[in-house]
Every structure is written in structure tokens, then in C-alpha cells.
Amino acid sequence: MKRLFAAVAAATVLFANAQGFPGSKPITIVVPFAAGGPTDLVARQLAETMRKTMGGGANFLVENAVGAGGTIGATKVARAAPDGHTLLLFHIGMAATPALYKKIAYKPLEDFEFLGMINEVPMTLVGKPQLPANTYRDFENYIKTNAGKLNIAHAGLGSASHLCSLMWQSAVKANEAMTTIPYGGTGPAMQALVGGQVDLMCDQTTNTVQQIQAGRVKAFAVTTAKPLSKHPLLKDYPTLQEMGLKGFELTVWHGMYAPKGTPPAVLKQLNEAMKLALKDPDFIKKQDALGAIVVTDARVDPAAHKAFVAAEIAKLKPLIEAAKQFAD
Numbered sequence: 001m002k003r004l005f006a007a008v009a010a011a012t013v014l015f016a017n018a019q020g021f022p023g024s025k026p027i028t029i030v031v032p033f034a035a036g037g038p039t040d041l042v043a044r045q046l047a048e049t050m051r052k053t054m055g056g057g058a059n060f061l062v063e064n065a066v067g068a069g070g071t072i073g074a075t076k077v078a079r080a081a082p083d084g085h086t087l088l089l090f091h092i093g094m095a096a097t098p099a100l101y102k103k104i105a106y107k108p109l110e111d112f113e114f115l116g117m118i119n120e121v122p123m124t125l126v127g128k129p130q131l132p133a134n135t136y137r138d139f140e141n142y143i144k145t146n147a148g149k150l151n152i153a154h155a156g157l158g159s160a161s162h163l164c165s166l167m168w169q170s171a172v173k174a175n176e177a178m179t180t181i182p183y184g185g186t187g188p189a190m191q192a193l194v195g196g197q198v199d200l201m202c203d204q205t206t207n208t209v210q211q212i213q214a215g216r217v218k219a220f221a222v223t224t225a226k227p228l229s230k231h232p233l234l235k236d237y238p239t240l241q242e243m244g245l246k247g248f249e250l251t252v253w254h255g256m257y258a259p260k261g262t263p264p265a266v267l268k269q270l271n272e273a274m275k276l277a278l279k280d281p282d283f284i285k286k287q288d289a290l291g292a293i294v295v296t297d298a299r300v301d302p303a304a305h306k307a308f309v310a311a312e313i314a315k316l317k318p319l320i321e322a323a324k325q326f327a328d
């Protein structure tokens with residue numbers, strides 16, 4: 001009963017917020033990476049859930065505006081009409097790209113309205129199925145003996161997979177052993193890995209769990225500080241810290257943003273709908289199965305998320321500068 005009251009109260013807040021929004025015009029969530037990848041997956045699951053939490057009438061579209069590690073899609077949204085009908089779903093790249101590009105066409109902290117954080121997702125270091133190595137140690141030796149012959153896929157300069165490969169290559173001093181191959185997203189990069197056209201990738205678990213489970217790729221390690229002991233599959237893989245890479249930790253997060261100047265009532269309505277969506281048991285279950293942790297209300301908060309992104313920009317800058325000396 002209590003729950004019912006809460007739901008009715010939340011719905012009332014939604015309708016009281018922005019009159020006429022969204023109306024019949026769809027809300028487009030711009031994903032700055034290719035379809036079929038992990039950011040795309042979060043956006044599609046969230047869009048489906050927000051359609052329900054916006055009261056059923058809202059129509060959502062997902063648009064993949066691909067390229068330059070997410071910065072093309074982010075630029076598109078920064079320049080879109082600030083009416084709530086164009087949103088950006090981006091990840092840690094929102095904070096990493098300022099340190100990875102000499103110039104980007106938007107200022108992450110100034111050119112967007114922050115709607116809130118969505119989830120946190122560990123990464124996994126995975127290899128093509130034909131690799132002879134089965135453990136991280138074998139894999140390390142394999143890299144050493146195959147210096148200059150291997151390639152590692154990523155989703156473009158500034159993407160999470162690029163950031164991970166940069167940090168990992170620099171930590172193991174494997175830069176000379178690898179050529180980096182950029183894709184428009186790790187959806188297509190994963191297909192290349194499964195097909196054996198590339199050797200390695202570091203990507204979100206939301207893209208790797210099913211492939212590892214099916215034996216289509218080999219996993220060697222996870223990037224979190226602590227082992228993923230609660231996940232039925234990922235618990236079996238060591239952290240990079242356990243493998244001797246001191247202090248290595250990388251967790252991808254996703255957040256939602258609107259163009260600067262979007263009316264406060266529209267932002268409030270979208271934020272409330274997001275909060276409800278992130279409590280949806282089906283959404284949580286799907287994310288959980290893929291190793292992602294959906295955040296709670298305190299982080300689905302515009303001010304808290306903005307402060308978090310500012311802190312991430314400050315944290316990543318020196319890490320990226322240091323890693324860039326060893327890898328590209």
C-alpha cells in the first residue's frame with residue numbers, strides 16, 4: 001500500500017512539472033558510440049524503462065552519433081535545441097576526453113544540464129578465442145614473446161576502452177607490443193574480436209559477459225579494485241591489482257545530460273522519470289546480470305553528478321598524462 005502511495009505521488013510530481021512536455025514529439029537519446037555496444041545497450045534499456053516511468057505517453061528514440069571517442073555525439077547534443085527532446089547518454093569519456101583531445105567543441109561542465117548518473121560498470125580484459133593463453137600470467141608472457149605482433153581494439157580516442165588500454169599498456173609497459181585499432185564503438189570491435197581480426201580489448205562487462213560465457217572470447221582480468229565476488233561468472237577472474245598492477249582501478253560510469261538552457265521544469269520531469277526507471281526491478285535485474293551496478297537516488301541527482309564529473313576530470317587528467325608517455 002505504501003508503495004502504491006509512493007508511485008501515485010511520483011506520478012503526480014511528473015504531471016505537475018512541465019506542462020505539455022514531452023507531447024507527441026519523441027525524446028531522442030543520443031548515444032555517441034555504435035549500435036550494439038555497451039553504451040547503446042544502457043540507452044536502449046533505459047529508454048524502454050523511461051517510456052513507462054514518463055507515464056506511458058512518451059516516445060523515445062535512440063540515435064547513434066558515432067565517432068571521435070564520443071565527442072561527435074556530445075557536440076551534437078551541446079548544440080541541440082534545449083527543449084528536453086534531445087539528450088546525451090555518455091560515459092566516463094565525458095571526463096576523460098578533455099585530457100585526451102587537444103581541442104573539443106564543448107565544455108563538459110558548462111555546456112550541459114546534468115540529469116544524473118545511471119550506473120557503474122567494471123571492465124574486463126578480453127582476448128580473441130584463438131589466443132593460446134588461458135590465465136592472466138600466460139597472457140602476460142604471451143604479450144612479451146609476441147611484441148610488435150599484437151593489436152588491441154578500442155572505441156576511439158577518449159573512449160573507455162581506449163582509456164583502459166592506455167592505462168593497462170602503460171602499467172605493463174606493453175606499448176611496443178601493440179598496435180591500437182579504433183572502432184566507432186565496442187559493439188563492432190567485439191565482432192572483430194570474436195572473429196579473430198583483433199587480438200585484445202578492454203571493455204565494459206555489459207559487452208563482454210555474454211561473450212565470455214559463450215566461450216566466444218577469453219577473459220583474463222577485471223579492472224575493479226576488489227574482485228567481483230558476487231557475480232556468478234566474473235568472480236572467477238582476478239583483478240589487475242591482484243596480478244601486480246599496483247593501484248590499477250577503472251570503473252566506467254554512465255550519465256545523462258541535456259543541452260544547456262533546457263527549462264528547469266523539463267529537467268525535473270526527466271530526472272524524476274530517470275529516478276523511477278533506475279528503481280525498476282526488471283531494469284536492475286538486466287543490468288545486474290551483466291555486472292553493472294545501477295546507482296541509487298542520491299547519485300541520480302544533477303548537482304551530485306556534476307560534482308562527481310568535475311572530480312573525475314581532475315582525477316583522470318594526471319593519470320592520462322602519465323599513461324600517454326608509454327602508450328597511445
Ligand code: ASP
Pocket residue numbers: 033034037038039040093154155159160161162184185186187203204
Ligand atoms: N565501450 C565503449 C568504450 O569503450 C563505447 C561503446 O561502444 O559503448 O567507450
